[in-house]
Amino acid sequence: MKTSRPIRARIAPAAILHNYRLAKRHAPGSKAWAVIKANAYGHGQWRAVEALRGEADGFAMLECENAVALREAGVTQPILLLEGVFSARDVRAVIEHRLTSVIHCLDQLELLVRNGKFDTPISLCLKLNTGMNRLGFTAATLPKAWEILQQLPQIDITLMTHFAEADGERGVSWQLDRFRQLAGDWSGPVSLGNSAAILRHAEAHGDWVRPGIMLYGASPFADQSATELGLQPVMTLESAIIGVQQLAAGDQVGYGGTFTADQPMRIGVVACGYADGYPRHAPSGTPIAVMGRPTRTIGRVSMDMMACDLTDIPEAGIGSPVTLWGQGLAGNVPADEVATAAGTIAYELFCAVAPRVPVVVDGANVAERT
Incomplete structure (x- = not known):
């Protein structure tokens, strides 16, 4: 999509590969599913696949139809359906296209049995509920599943679970204990570590890890930045100044007048708003960069525009480049810092970028949105 409006999201596929390799270095004894659900966390499923096609041990996603599309495009690595099958059609696709399905409840297992033909090997990930309490078999339901x-003949099984607090003080040991209790004498493969466990809990990797947010250059931790972890940002949201206003002390800015100048100020209006996916609830003071200089947002985010402080950047004016988050020509603004200021997480920032925002891929000559 081409547009004269200056906002765009720039994607760096090389950073995805760098971050995947970092995950592998942290879990050298494990294979890694590259998690590309939610359109690769808003970065573009196909961009992520192409960045990792020659290197990823496997891909993990949600929609069976998207997994089939990967197979039809020549992707040969294992493909994991993180929520499993939803219909008889999904079961047939799993068998025909050699997909790996999570099975997390008896209803899903019975769907598989009713609709599956077991004359060829089928790979399943049997999910155990160890405390997250979203999906997974419990001590009460697991015996029937076994x-x-x-x-069933020709079934290859991997046991898996998902950590609720790998990024927090409680950690993973309590869930690992529950996993071992449920697994009993299981000696087959297991899939355990998410991004936080990969980076911080070596004992919780397993045979397969599942890097997600770290692939896209954001930290899973509140107390450690992506830069400190060695991650590279993949998405940069950037725009430009489209208007400038001079404020006197006492002037207010934006809808609701939520910001009042306490001294003379110069502000810039940026072509970016909540209709582009920027969080409307981001308060005054959220970090932003203009012409390579860090500054702050001012007032309430509007649908198509937002304001920033140019008082200490006198050289900035209409057309000056702006980095909303990421690593741009206008400066570096970690997505995690924007998310923290807005009371959310980088996952939501990335996934919320609107379809109207053009996407430019580093190394490509055209804008795209897929």
Whole structure:
């Protein structure tokens, strides 16, 4: 999509590869599913696949139809359906296209049994609920699952779980204990570590890890930055100044007058708003960069515009480049810092970028949005 409006999201595929390799270095004894759900966390499923096609051990996603599309495009690595199958059609696709399906409840397992043909090997990830309490078998439901699975020929099983607090003080040991209790004498493969566990809990990697947010250059931790972890930002949201206003002390800015100047100020209006995916609830003071200089947002974010402080950047004016987050020509603004200021997480920033925002891929000559 081409547009004369200056906002764009710039994607750096080389950074995805760098971050995947970092995950592998942290978990050298594990294979890694590259998690590309939610359109690769807003970065573009196909961009992520192309960046990792020659290197990823496997890909993990949600929609069966997207997994089939990867197979039809020549992707040969294992592909994991993180929420499993939803219909008989999904079951048939899993078998035909050699997909790996999570199975997290008896209803799903029975769907598989009713609709599957087991004359070829099928790979399943049996999910155990160890405390996240979203999906997974419990001590009450797991025996029945084993009973059913033992009747099926040619089933390759990996046990998996998901950590609720790998990024926090409680850590993963309590869930690992529950996992071991549920798994019993299981000696087959297991899939455990998410991004936080990969980076901080070596004991919780397993045979397969599942790097997600770290692939896209954001930190899973509140107390450690992406830069400190060695991650590279993949998405840069950038725009330009489209208007300048001079304020007197007492002047207010934006809808609701939520910001009042306490002294004479010069402000810039940026072509970016909540309709572009920038968080409307981001308060005054959220970090932003103009012409390579750090500054702050001012007032309430509007649908198509927002204001920033240019008082100490006298050289800035209409047309000056702006970095909303990422590593841009106008300066570096970590997405994690923007998210923290807005009371959210970088995951949401990335996933919320609107379809109307053009995407430019580093190394490509055209804008795209897929």
